[in-house]
Amino acid sequence: MTLSLDWLLDQANRKLTKEMDPDVAAITRAVITELAAEGLPVGIAQGFRTKQEQDALYALGRTRPGKIVTYAKGGKSNHNFGVAVDLFIYADGGKRAEFLAPPDPRLKRLVAAMKQHQMQWGGDWGSFPDYPHFQLYDAVNGQPKPLLGPRYPGRPLFAGAGRMDRTLIRLIQKRLRLPLTGQFDRKLTHLVKQFQRQHRLAADGIIGPVTWRHLFGVRR
Structure with a gap:
């Protein structure tokens, strides 16, 4: 059975609650979308975790039966700050x-x-590798949040698509050194295809999450 992207994102949104950093949520959704197209159905085991939930997890293998699964007490996990997710494959x-x-x-x-x-x-992490764990930054130890590139809008951009944000189109035009008209016209489509060929992507003129990442990378 092939899991649909809508189903995967619906399951993910149950974990990407309002306590999550919006950039972490957007990145996770973008990766789920990207890998679903490759037949890799990604799910979220953990997102935000309260300090009380963290303490209960810390107790496993110590004061409660079970295996040790974390070395972080409440307030000492980046899950408690909404900047981390644990991922698995369905x-x-x-x-x-x-x-x-x-x-x-x-x-x-x-x-x-x-x-x-x-x-x-x-x-x-050398001492205690946590393979399902991903975090944007180490909020626990005061690491500053990194500057990120413009956020993927969540749906593909292409000529003829409805409800496109002209500000995003101008960003793309600026990146490709075109006049900032805010219109996804034939000239922009041609330049997008050219850019995709240069980066060995499918040259379809559609800006999905993979093309977006190649356009803007991760830093502003």
């Missing part, structure tokens, strides 16, 4: 969560997609 038609570990090539693809958006990966 299996058995969405009935089971599969947590990936090296050397699974699917994990390598997921990590690459998240790092393209400047997300840090828990698998890089």
Whole structure:
């Protein structure tokens, strides 16, 4: 059974609550969208976690039965600040969560997609690698939030698409050194296709999440 993008995003939105950093939520949705097109159905196990929930998790393997799953007490996890997500891959038609570990090539693809958006990966932690964990920055230890590029609007932009934000079209035109008309016309379509060919992307003139990332990267 192939899981639809609408279903994947609906499940994700249950975890991407109002307590989540909006950029983390947008990045996670963009990666889910991008990888769904490649047949990789990504789900969210954890997003925001209260300090009380963190303390209960910390108690596992210590004062409560179970295995140790975290070394962070309440207030010491980036989940408590809404800047982190734990991701998995749906299996058995969405009935089971599969947590990936090296050397699974699917994990390598997921990590690459998240790092393209400047997300840090828990698998890089030498002392206690956390393979499902991704965070935008280390809020616990006072790391400043990184500057990000303009946010993908959540749906493809192309000539003839409805309800396009002219400000976004002007950003694209500025990036491609075109007059800032705010119109997605034939000239812009031609330049987008040319840009896509230069970056070995499907030259369809449609600006989806992958083309957007190549246009703007992760920094302003």
